[in-house]
Amino acid sequence: MPPIIEISGLRKTYRRSFRQPHHALDGLDLEVAAGQVHGFLGPNGSGKTTTLRALLGLIRVDGGTMRVFGEEVPHRLPQVVSRIGAVVESPQFFKHFSGRLTLQLLAESAGLPKERVEAVLEQVGLREAAKASVKGYSLGMRQRLAVAQALLKQPQLLILDEPANGLDPAGIHHMRELLQWLAHEQGVTVVVSSHLLSEVQQLCDSMTIVSRGRRIVDGSVADIIAGHSGASLSVRVPDAGALPEAAEALKTAKAGVGAVVERDRLVVTGAPEPAWVTQTLAESGIYLSELVTQTKNLESVFLELTGTAPQPGQTVQIGQSVAVPQAAAQSAPAGAPIEAPVNAAPESGPEAEEAQR
Ligand SMILES: Nc1ncnc2c1ncn2[C@@H]1O[C@H](COP(=O)(O)OP(=O)(O)OP(=O)(O)O)[C@@H](O)[C@H]1O
Ligand SMILES: [Mg+2]
Structure with missing residues (x-):
């Protein structure tokens, strides 16, 4: 089946008086x-x-091609727009209307049956609050109402820009279940943008990582993590004095295996599998007291990948590394919590300038 969305070489440059043009999308x-x-x-x-925004015809781009459902956009957007639900701009609601009335009016104007309103209120978890006026809605409730609005027409493609924004942990959990149900049970294609790594890791089947307006890597979430995991094994033996001998035994047993003594443990890389380490050391008369597999989380993969933008036209293949600048490497300690957003400095534009001041 052809891709639902195909974007190639997209370019958008913001020209600012007295300053360098800014390439927001760089191919x-x-x-x-x-x-x-x-x-x-x-x-x-x-x-x-x-x-x-470019995909939805909200801004004009300077170059590149975009297809949705095989149709070239924005030119053919009218032909496919009825199949797309999106929350990209923060929608403005009439604050004196209730959530239910807001959706009823939208459904009516789009010629959709009334039952859709109750269905989407239920789906986004807003049924209890449906009677209250939007004025009293929290940020998270407004976000749910926006998603409800996008779901009204039962879209085949749902595009959500930062859907976790403003949601509490229970709300994020609910949203995740809803989006996965839509994709896996209803066949809806769901695209969510995020800078929340833990969210993408838990929610998505596949992903595209972007940096400075270019694709850095894409593929299944599992493959991207595995391809960049550089999994290593941490080995302990009852007598730490035997570690150099253990390192030697592993390195000579197989080419490509690395073994480095780090204080009271041995860090092994390139081993075919943990059982091989156990067996090889046992054959040398060394018995393990501990063996732990250490894998990187998505945060370290993300920082590794976005730390350095690739050259124009370069897409990093799964398994291929990108140089990690010192700062990025230092900000990704092993086992760092991944719930927090990546507070990498904004890459450019107003926020970056703010950060530099
Ligand atoms: N209207 C605009 N005028 C000038 N620059 C803009 C405009 N809109 C976006 N930019 C710049 O384009 C770049 C990309 O912005 P964009 O909003 O697409 O980033 P983003 O990946 O969505 O970031 P975030 O995670 O903060 O939402 C930024 O440097 C931003 O400052
Ligand atoms: Mg954004």
């Missing part, structure tokens, strides 16, 4: 396959919202 490519939750992940200012 960005994006492909999204049908029926999955696809994460569009990148640091602040990397071009996610710009891409989604």
Whole structure:
């Protein structure tokens, strides 16, 4: 099946008086396959919202091609727009209307049956609050109402820019279940942009990582993590004095295996599997007291990948590394919590300038 979204070489330059033009999108490519939750992940200012706005015909781009459902957009957008639900701009609601009335009016104007309103209120978890006026809604409730609005027409493609914004942990959990249900049970293709790594890791089947308006890597979330995991094994033996001998035994047993003594443990890389380490050391008369597999989380992969933007036209293949600048490497300690947003400095634009001041 052809991709639902195909973007190639997208360019958008903001020209600012007396200053260098700013390339918000610098030849960005994006492909999204049908029926999955696809994460569009990148640091602040990397071009996610710009891409989604371009796709929906909200801004004009300077170059590149975009197809949705095989139709060239924005030219053929009218032909496919009825199949797309999106929350990209923060929608403005009439604050004196209730959530239910807001949706009823929207459904009516789009010629949709009334039952859709109750269905979407239930789906986004707003049924209890449906009678209250939007004026009293929290940020998270407004976000749910926006998603409800996008779901009214039962879209085949749902595009959400930072859907976790403003949601509490229970809300995020609920949203995740809803989006996965839509994709996996209803066949809806869901695209979510995010800079929340843990969210993408838990929510998405596949993802595209962007940095400075370019695609850095794409693929299944599992493959991207595995391809960049550089999994290593931490080995302890009852007598730490035997570690150098253990290192030697492993390195001579197989070419490509690395073994480095780090204080009271041995860090082994390139071993075919943990059982091989156990067996090889036992054959040398060394018995293990501990063996732990250490894998990187998505945060370290993300920082590694977005730490350095690739050259124009370069897409990093799974398994290929990108040089990690010192600062990025230092900000990704092993086992760092991944719930927090990546507070990598904004890449460019107003926020970056703010940060530099
Ligand atoms: N209207 C505009 N005028 C000038 N520059 C803009 C405009 N809109 C976006 N930009 C710049 O384009 C770049 C990409 O912005 P964009 O909003 O697409 O980033 P993003 O990946 O969505 O970031 P975030 O994670 O913060 O939402 C930024 O440097 C931003 O400052
Ligand atoms: Mg954005």
